[in-house]
Amino acid sequence: MEVLTFLGALAGIALAAYLLGIRDQKATEKKLVAWLKDNYGKAPMRSYKDDELDHLRGYYDNHRGDFQIDDITWNDLNMDGVFARLNYCQSATGEEYLYYMLRTPSTVDDYDDMEKKISFFSENGEARVKFQLYFSKIGRRIRYSIYDYLKLLDDNIDFSNRRHYVMIALILLSVVLCFFQFGIGLLLTIGLSIANIIMYFREKNNIEPYLATYRYVLKAIYSVNYFSKDNYPELSDDMEELSAAAKNLRGFGKGSYILMSPNRMNSGSSPMDILLDYIRMMTHVDIIKFNQMYKLILERREDLDRIITILGKLDAYISVACFRESVKDNYSIPEFGSGTYSADNLIHPLIENPVPNSIDTDKGILITGSNASGKSTFLKTVAINSILSQSIHTSLAHKYRAPLYRIYSSMALNDDILEGDSYYIVEIKSMKRIIDASKESGAPVLCFVDEVLRGTNTVERIAASTEILKSLSQSGVTCFAATHDIELTTLLDKEFKLCHFEGNVTDNDVHFDYLIKDGAAINRNAIKLLGVLEYDEGIVDRAQELADKFTKTGVWA
Numbered sequence: 001m002e003v004l005t006f007l008g009a010l011a012g013i014a015l016a017a018y019l020l021g022i023r024d025q026k027a028t029e030k031k032l033v034a035w036l037k038d039n040y041g042k043a044p045m046r047s048y049k050d051d052e053l054d055h056l057r058g059y060y061d062n063h064r065g066d067f068q069i070d071d072i073t074w075n076d077l078n079m080d081g082v083f084a085r086l087n088y089c090q091s092a093t094g095e096e097y098l099y100y101m102l103r104t105p106s107t108v109d110d111y112d113d114m115e116k117k118i119s120f121f122s123e124n125g126e127a128r129v130k131f132q133l134y135f136s137k138i139g140r141r142i143r144y145s146i147y148d149y150l151k152l153l154d155d156n157i158d159f160s161n162r163r164h165y166v167m168i169a170l171i172l173l174s175v176v177l178c179f180f181q182f183g184i185g186l187l188l189t190i191g192l193s194i195a196n197i198i199m200y201f202r203e204k205n206n207i208e209p210y211l212a213t214y215r216y217v218l219k220a221i222y223s224v225n226y227f228s229k230d231n232y233p234e235l236s237d238d239m240e241e242l243s244a245a246a247k248n249l250r251g252f253g254k255g256s257y258i259l260m261s262p263n264r265m266n267s268g269s270s271p272m273d274i275l276l277d278y279i280r281m282m283t284h285v286d287i288i289k290f291n292q293m294y295k296l297i298l299e300r301r302e303d304l305d306r307i308i309t310i311l312g313k314l315d316a317y318i319s320v321a322c323f324r325e326s327v328k329d330n331y332s333i334p335e336f337g338s339g340t341y342s343a344d345n346l347i348h349p350l351i352e353n354p355v356p357n358s359i360d361t362d363k364g365i366l367i368t369g370s371n372a373s374g375k376s377t378f379l380k381t382v383a384i385n386s387i388l389s390q391s392i393h394t395s396l397a398h399k400y401r402a403p404l405y406r407i408y409s410s411m412a413l414n415d416d417i418l419e420g421d422s423y424y425i426v427e428i429k430s431m432k433r434i435i436d437a438s439k440e441s442g443a444p445v446l447c448f449v450d451e452v453l454r455g456t457n458t459v460e461r462i463a464a465s466t467e468i469l470k471s472l473s474q475s476g477v478t479c480f481a482a483t484h485d486i487e488l489t490t491l492l493d494k495e496f497k498l499c500h501f502e503g504n505v506t507d508n509d510v511h512f513d514y515l516i517k518d519g520a521a522i523n524r525n526a527i528k529l530l531g532v533l534e535y536d537e538g539i540v541d542r543a544q545e546l547a548d549k550f551t552k553t554g555v556w557a
Contacts, residue, residue: 032136036129041325044088051143056083058145059096059312060103067406067442069103069387072430076411076448077380078350079103079387085349086392088322090135092142093220093308094315101316105390107404107443109336114317114393120234121321127232128318134226135315138219142212146220146308149213150301159291164284167196171282196282203287211260214293218256220307221249227311238310245303245310252296259286259293320392327396334389334400341446341478344399348381349388355514356397357381361497364472364479368489368521369501370529374514375482376411378501379448382480383409386446405446405478408434412450424456431468438475447472449481458485466491489520505532 039045060068069079083102089095121128171192178185224246228239258280261273280286297304324331330347345356357378359365367375386407389395410430431449438445452465462485469488472479473495481496489498500521503512505528527547531540549555 029133029136033129033133036132037125040125040128040322041328043085043326046084046087048084052140053095055092055142055145055148056096056099058147059093059308060100062147063100063104065104067105067107069105069407070433072433073383073407073409074103076409077384077387079384081350082384082388086319086323088319089315090132090140091138091311091315092140092216093138093146093312094135094319095140096145097309097312098316098319100312101391102387103391105387105405105407107390107406109404111393115333116234117238117314118317118320118324118393120232121318122324124232127230128321130230131227131314131318134223135311135318137226138216138223138311142216144212146213146216149210149216150297159294161288161291163199164288167192167199168283171196193282196284200281200284200287203284207287207290210290210294214256214290215260217249217297217304218253218260220304220311221246221253223311224307227314235314238314242307242310245306248300248303249296249307252293252300255289256293259289320394323392324394330398331394331396332399334393334395334402336404337401338403341402342399343382343385343395343397343402346381346385346395346397346400348377349384349396351377354381357514357516359516364469364477364481364496365499366469366488366492366496367480367482367499367501367516368484368486369482370503370521370525372510373501373503373512374516375501376450377514378516379409379411379450379480379482383407383446383448403446403478404443406437406443407446408437409448410434410450411448424453427453434477435468435471435475438472438477445472445475445477447477447479449479452481452483452485452488461485462487462491470495486520505529 074080079102083099086102087095087098089098121131171189174185174188174192176185177188224242228243228246230239232239258276261276327349330345340360340362342360344358346358347354347356355374359382367378369375385395385397385400386402386405389400389402390404390407410427431453434445434447449469452469453461456464465483465485465488469479469481469492473492479496497518498520499516499518501512501514501516502521503510503525505511505525510525510529510532524547527540527543530543531537
């Protein structure tokens with residue numbers, strides 16, 4: 001009677017814990033749904049820990065395309081910041097796919113399926129929130145990408161269960177032997193059991209690093225059940241592929257509790273869990289299950305990749321829908337055609353209260369103007385919008401029409417200490433990769449260059465810059481370049497459209513309107529800015545006199 005009472009109490013405690021867990025989960029989901037609805041159309045307010053996005057490159061590194069944004073261009077444009085502005089994803093899978101999208105602008109106009117699904121999530125708030133809730137169940141809390149973990153599965157570990165079955169058989173035979181030769185049978189049973197337990201802990205330590213992979217895979221597979229319950233015609237093709245792939249991986253989750261139990265080998269577990277631990281040690285049942293799962297995941301790796309791809313894509317599309325809502329008065333669906341680059345009221349996604357600029361050109365642009373007038377920001381605005389247009393099919397402009405490009409930049413460079421390269425060497429290497437890309441087959445190249453060859457002397461800089469930019473133009477490259485060298489406007493006026501930014505310097509301040517204007521810069525404000533910052537009047541006056549003499553004579557006095 002006392003035993004039944006004790007077992008009843010344990011069952012009651014377990015049931016109460018289960019019900020409380022369900023209650024807490026429902027409360028958390030309700031809170032998340034309210035938050036998602038209240039914050040739709042707002043910029044993300046998420047802050048990131050140092051290692052929180054270490055997993056981002058996983059999908060990208062394992063799905064390389066014909067053209068992807070290289071690291072120089074990505075860093076030049078602060079695309080990490082742009083990613084953070086666009087990231088409304090609720091799963092790590094979605095974050096990795098969104099990152100992949102931004103680094104893989106399409107060079108083919110095939111956005112119909114993407115646009116259909118983004119529009120669906122934009123227009124159907126109920127489906128959007130429901131899917132975001134599903135993705136939150138998969139979660140974002142992983143240090144490394146699923147693809148980093150999958151690389152561990154390539155370590156050629158021995159996933160054969162033969163030795164485990166042999167040990168179990170030997171122990172059973174030794175037990176049987178006890179009925180005929182008790183002493184020998186007992187010694188064999190004890191010896192084999194000790195050997196089996198030692199073998200268990202050695203194997204257990206080997207498989208622990210892989211369990212994070214398994215947990216994430218299980219979450220992804222189980223989540224398919226949530227998504228497939230909803231019958232949305234706009235998503236039917238994805239749901240069919242998900243269900244088919246998940247069906248092929250169905251055996252992965254069967255009996256996985258014996259391996260994935262959170263209380264496995266936990267000293268603070270319940271009596272039932274402790275009993276299961278002894279069963280695991282003697283039978284290796286969890287290690288046997290691990291090996292079965294390992295073999296299945298290797299055999300069905302393509303199905304797993306398909307699940308990760310589809311789930312990531314849908315979460316990323318929801319993120320794009322949320323981003324569009326947050327900039328709903330300042331975005332358009334891009335159009336793609338040949339020849340002219342045309343954009344009305346382009347803005348930068350990371351600037352608060354940005355000044356819109358428009359551009360219309362059938363060739364490269366050479367931009368002059370003083371420091372802080374807006375040249376570099378304009379280059380980055382055009383470059384980022386070109387990437388956004390070809391990746392998430394969204395331009396931050398009232399209208400955008402341009403060819404489909406391969407996009408490069410050479411802007412925010414630094415000395416390479418590890419390679420021992422000076423700034424100039426880094427510059428010319430950066431420019432060379434653009435020249436090399438222009439010679440390869442594929443979509444035309446669009447490049448952005450800020451202060452061409454600033455790392456060398458004036459005479460050689462102007463001569464080399466002229467020939468490099470001419471070469472790019474003659475190779476069919478559309479180059480947007482900014483320079484302080486006014487001489488280039490004369491040397492390149494046939495190959496490039498000339499534009500400029502300017503500012504007005506008063507006695508006490510300088511004012512910039514940050515609007516691009518046709519033609520080369522006329523005003524030179526660099527020396528005047530010295531006066532604004534209260535440099536000694538003698539320095540300012542003598543500098544201006546020296547500059548004026550050079551302008552007239554072409555000789556430095």
